Amino acid sequence: MEAIRHILVANELVSYRESIAAVLRTSLPNLEVFEADSADLNREVLRLWPGLVICSRVTPLVEEKVPNWIELYPECGPSSTFCVGGERYTKEQVDLSDLLSVVACA
Numbered sequence: 001m002e003a004i005r006h007i008l009v010a011n012e013l014v015s016y017r018e019s020i021a022a023v024l025r026t027s028l029p030n031l032e033v034f035e036a037d038s039a040d041l042n043r044e045v046l047r048l049w050p051g052l053v054i055c056s057r058v059t060p061l062v063e064e065k066v067p068n069w070i071e072l073y074p075e076c077g078p079s080s081t082f083c084v085g086g087e088r089y090t091k092e093q094v095d096l097s098d099l100l101s102v103v104a105c106a
Contacts, residue, residue, distance in 0.1 A: 004051030004068065004106050008044055010036040011056045011072045020054060023096055028103060052102060058083075068106045070099065 007028075009021045017035055024033045036044040042061045045053065053062050053069040058081070062069050071081040072094065079092045084105050091098060 004103055005031060006048050006050040007031055007033045007052045007054070007103070008036060008041075008048055008050040009033065009054045010038050010041045010044065011054055012038055020096070020099065024099070027100055031103070051106065054099065068102055070094075070102060 007024055009017050009024070011017050011020070021033050021035045024031070034044065034048055034050070038056055041053070041055055042059055044050075045059075045061055045065060050066060051068060053066045054072055055062065055069070056072060057074050058069055058071045063083075067085060069083050073080055079090050080094045081088060081090050082098075082102065084102055
């Protein structure tokens with residue numbers, strides 16, 4: 001599996017996205033962390049080819065092209081879906097350590 005070099009954070013709300021991106025930049029200084037509006041998710045995936053996407057709603061393009069993704073609380077529901085190296089699982093009450101662990105596992 002290829003190491004993650006780029007992370008794209010495109011979840012809603014903007015304040016959550018900015019906070020998550022700031023923590024990732026501080027915790028993972030060797031990786032590039034990008035932010036995008038959810039409406040621009042597909043365009044940014046094609047531009048960046050990220051190794052990890054964190055978003056509110058996974059698109060077919062993300063599922064097809066991104067090896068690792070997190071669908072973070074879609075529709076403000078109680079759970080999130082993770083896909084790490086093709087393995088999917090669901091988790092409730094996701095915290096920042098869960099997001100960081102995806103990078104460590106990938």
